[in-house]
Amino acid sequence: MPLSLYNSLTRRKEPFTPLSPGEVKMYCCGVTAYDYCHLGHARSYIVWDTVRRYLMWRGYQVRYVQNFTDIDDKILNRARQENSTMQTVADRYTQAYFEDMARLNILEADVYTYATQTLDGIQRLIRELEQKGIAYPANGDVYYAVRKFDGYGKLSGRKLEDMQAGASGRVTTDATDGSIKRDPFDFALWKGAKPGEPFWESPWGPGRPGWHIECSAMVREQFGNTIDIHVGGADLIFPHHENEIAQSEAATGHPLSRYWLHNGMVNVGGEKMSKSLGNFTTIRALLDAPDGPDPMALRLFVLQAQYRKPIDFTDAAIASAKNSWHTLQEGLRFGYTSGAALGWTDVDNPDFGNAGAMRIDRTSATVQAFEATMDDDFNTPGAIAILFDLAKELRRARNLIVHEGQADVSPEQLRQDWQTLVCLAQVLGLEAQPETASTTSALTDAAIEELIAQRQAARQAKNFAEGDRIRDELQAQGITLIDKPGGVTEWHR
RNA sequence: GGCGACAUAGCCAAGUGGUAAGGCAGAGGUCUGCAAAACCUCCAUUCCCCGGUUCGAAUCCGGGUGUCGCCUCCA
Numbered sequence: 265m266p267l268s269l270y271n272s273l274t275r276r277k278e279p280f281t282p283l284s285p286g287e288v289k290m291y292c293c294g295v296t297a298y299d300y301c302h303l304g305h306a307r308s309y310i311v312w313d314t315v316r317r318y319l320m321w322r323g324y325q326v327r328y329v330q331n332f333t334d335i336d337d338k339i340l341n342r343a344r345q346e347n348s349t350m351q352t353v354a355d356r357y358t359q360a361y362f363e364d365m366a367r368l369n370i371l372e373a374d375v376y377t378y379a380t381q382t383l384d385g386i387q388r389l390i391r392e393l394e395q396k397g398i399a400y401p402a403n404g405d406v407y408y409a410v411r412k413f414d415g416y417g418k419l420s421g422r423k424l425e426d427m428q429a430g431a432s433g434r435v436t437t438d439a440t441d442g443s444i445k446r447d448p449f450d451f452a453l454w455k456g457a458k459p460g461e462p463f464w465e466s467p468w469g470p471g472r473p474g475w476h477i478e479c480s481a482m483v484r485e486q487f488g489n490t491i492d493i494h495v496g497g498a499d500l501i502f503p504h505h506e507n508e509i510a511q512s513e514a515a516t517g518h519p520l521s522r523y524w525l526h527n528g529m530v531n532v533g534g535e536k537m538s539k540s541l542g543n544f545t546t547i548r549a550l551l552d553a554p555d556g557p558d559p560m561a562l563r564l565f566v567l568q569a570q571y572r573k574p575i576d577f578t579d580a581a582i583a584s585a586k587n588s589w590h591t592l593q594e595g596l597r598f599g600y601t602s603g604a605a606l607g608w609t610d611v612d613n614p615d616f617g618n619a620g621a622m623r624i625d626r627t628s629a630t631v632q633a634f635e636a637t638m639d640d641d642f643n644t645p646g647a648i649a650i651l652f653d654l655a656k657e658l659r660r661a662r663n664l665i666v667h668e669g670q671a672d673v674s675p676e677q678l679r680q681d682w683q684t685l686v687c688l689a690q691v692l693g694l695e696a697q698p699e700t701a702s703t704t705s706a707l708t709d710a711a712i713e714e715l716i717a718q719r720q721a722a723r724q725a726k727n728f729a730e731g732d733r734i735r736d737e738l739q740a741q742g743i744t745l746i747d748k749p750g751g752v753t754e755w756h757r
Numbered sequence: 758g759g760c761g762a763c764a765u766a767g768c769c770a771a772g773u774g775g776u777a778a779g780g781c782a783g784a785g786g787u788c789u790g791c792a793a794a795a796c797c798u799c800c801a802u803u804c805c806c807c808g809g810u811u812c813g814a815a816u817c818c819g820g821g822u823g824u825c826g827c828c829u830c831c832a
């Protein structure tokens with residue numbers, strides 16, 4: 265069964281066939297580096313990271329390019345506020361971006377592009393558009409004449425006439441924004457620098473590029489005329505991606521991208537999370553909160569909804585994701601917690617638990633079901649349900665081993681299940697680290713046994729308060745006690 | 758006003774013609790001094806509403822209602 269994905273350009277699901285067999289050229293619109301990333305950004309990059317991972321799992325060689333917009337009015341405003349420079353501000357938030365994404369287990373792009381490093385390509389593109397009569401200079405600015413491009417509106421499904429007619433109340437103010445545009449929908453390719461603003465020299469005078477042109481130039485520089493998949497937030501469809509298409513296709517005469525994928529928004533109380541509404545939570549604020557979720561729980565929160573649908577960010581949703589992650593995590597740690605008890609001989613191997621080193625049966629019913637689900641436009645909620653089946657099976661086995669001494673499934677079968685879980689989870693970017701010493705206790709086994717004996721004595725003396733105190737003390741150090749019939753107390757870390 | 762989505766249990770969420778996955782929360786039972794952990798079991802006769810097509814619809818068609826996004830920077 266082929267991988268099919270929903271193409272915003274055609275507004276339907278289509279089978280995926282790349283330009284060159286086995287290779288995928290993928291471009292993702294990145295952030296404007298003027299502030300810390302919020303959960304909307306988190307969702308977008310988690311989703312595209314997952315798509316990329318799945319394509320790789322499916323055997324495609326993926327070349328993934330993402331940009332940083334480091335020239336922009338908002339960065340400029342920020343720099344002015346702090347009496348700093350655009351570059352300083354952009355560098356700071358670019359660095360923060362890398363930190364946040366690493367925590368969310370988002371793979372680094374093959375190439376990161378920066379507006380400040382693409383000036384030549386940008387100017388070349390603008391010049392071509394100018395030569396073709398599609399761009400026109402005006403007072404140091406350069407604008408794109410949208411009416412010169414027949415396909416304008418094909419991605420967002422709108423017509424200039426409709427926008428003009430309907431937008432009467434909102435765009436009329438355009439008439440006062442200088443009136444140097446020939447049409448209110450024309451957009452800036454180049455902005456002339458006002459006194460005191462940073463600038464780059466150009467054939468049209470000193471200035472800086474408009475926002476949309478950088479992506480067109482970057483894609484062309486990195487990939488050529490046409491790529492396979494162009495992704496970004498749904499809020500970029502218009503005008504950003506529409507304008508990218510207009511710029512690139514008018515210049516090259518070729519389709520910019522064969523498939524356009526867009527992720528749904530993160531909502532708060534039913535409204536889009538955004539800077540302008542002020543209802544945003546940054547990734548780091550959420551993760552660093554006293555009772556904040558594990559980054560993997562956040563990842564799970566995002567992937568438990570289909571990527572095109574809106575998701576509502578609420579405390580309850582995060583709490584649910586935390587608990588869900590706990591279950592998955594237990595399953596993922598199965599090899600570390602129970603492998604030795606099952607007689608697995610390679611638990612001390614450096615590669616033990618490493619998905620990349622595992623061999624699993626890709627024809628198994630479980631893997632086939634996972635692929636069939638993911639093939640349907642990256643149905644991660646369905647895929648996660650499969651992960652839960654495996655994780656619960658493993659958790660059950662682990663508990664049987666802890667409580668009864670042995671599981672009711674063969675070590676070989678458990679090995680296969682565990683490896684399948686680890687590998688499939690990794691495709692979704694969900695990974696659990698083995699419990700480290702810091703999360704468990706520094707107590708020696710002997711010390712623990714001694715405390716348990718003390719508790720046993722207290723309980724026999726009906727001094728339950730003391731007994732419970734010892735139990736709580738051990739629990740606080742990550743030691744769980746299990747009182748079994750017959751006065752026997754077992755424990756595990 | 759234009760364009761586009763979506764509406765499934767207390768909450769989140771799959772499922773696009775064959776009789777409702779999964780997660781969270783909750784309930785009961787076993788066990789316990791009480792717990793915890795664990796194990797077992799239960800938890801939508803029904804998919805926003807009204808019509809229609811069909812042997813059969815959450816799924817298709819028509820109409821309605823509601824919510825959201827985009828039309829300005831936005832992941």
